[in-house]
Amino acid sequence: MLIPLATVDPGPGRYADDLRGGTLTGVVDLLPYPILRVPATKDASARAALLSGQSKVGAQGGVNVDAKFIKLGGVFVRRGDLEMLLIGGGGGKPATAPLPKFEPAMTEDLGRWRLTGEICDGKCYGGSMKPGRGLAHKACANLCITVGLPPVLVMEQPVEGMTVVVLAAENGGPLPDTMLDLTAIPIQLEGRLERRDDLLIFNVDESSIRKL
Numbered sequence: 001m002l003i004p005l006a007t008v009d010p011g012p013g014r015y016a017d018d019l020r021g022g023t024l025t026g027v028v029d030l031l032p033y034p035i036l037r038v039p040a041t042k043d044a045s046a047r048a049a050l051l052s053g054q055s056k057v058g059a060q061g062g063v064n065v066d067a068k069f070i071k072l073g074g075v076f077v078r079r080g081d082l083e084m085l086l087i088g089g090g091g092g093k094p095a096t097a098p099l100p101k102f103e104p105a106m107t108e109d110l111g112r113w114r115l116t117g118e119i120c121d122g123k124c125y126g127g128s129m130k131p132g133r134g135l136a137h138k139a140c141a142n143l144c145i146t147v148g149l150p151p152v153l154v155m156e157q158p159v160e161g162m163t164v165v166v167l168a169a170e171n172g173g174p175l176p177d178t179m180l181d182l183t184a185i186p187i188q189l190e191g192r193l194e195r196r197d198d199l200l201i202f203n204v205d206e207s208s209i210r211k212l
């Protein structure tokens with residue numbers, strides 16, 4: 001399926017002040033990048049919270065906790081469909097109130113797709129840096145992705161209701177460095193799309209990529 005570029009405006013990236021100082025408790029998926037799987041409540045569905053450090057560093061070191069259930073605090077950035085928790089310097093802690101009945105939902109395979117968009121780093125695009133996309137941001141995006149921040153594909157038309165998908169290698173691991181030359185420009189790429197709660201992850205077939 002081909003998703004063309006258009007002119008949908010996702011709005012400005014920003015720090016979500018209403019969530020400043022908040023905490024989340026759940027189970028961490030380490031691949032392709034750290035994601036906190038948070039159980040549903042009576043007021044909200046289960047969610048998959050994309051994670052980052054608060055400086056130019058990934059969340060990998062902050063979730064290295066010897067416990068199944070961990071508690072993370074920090075601030076959020078938000079832009080359109082993208083929301084990311086920038087975890088505090090103290091990192092995660094074992095949950096004081098474990099979630100004994102919680103098991104994250106199985107990943108849903110949505111099949112093979114062809115998408116068009118622009119590769120950005122999720123933290124800057126979400127609001128940590130302006131403009132957060134485009135050629136002016138290319139060097140910064142590449143540095144952020146290299147140090148472990150989650151890369152995202154920003155699309156102008158929605159896929160499964162979302163205009164941002166997290167990017168991963170075809171084998172489900174982190175995006176290979178060979179794709180850094182493709183940040184900040186319009187591209188078309190194919191791969192396998194999957195859903196984890198409210199987060200979409202696109203496992204890229206590198207051989208399919210072409211510049212637009």
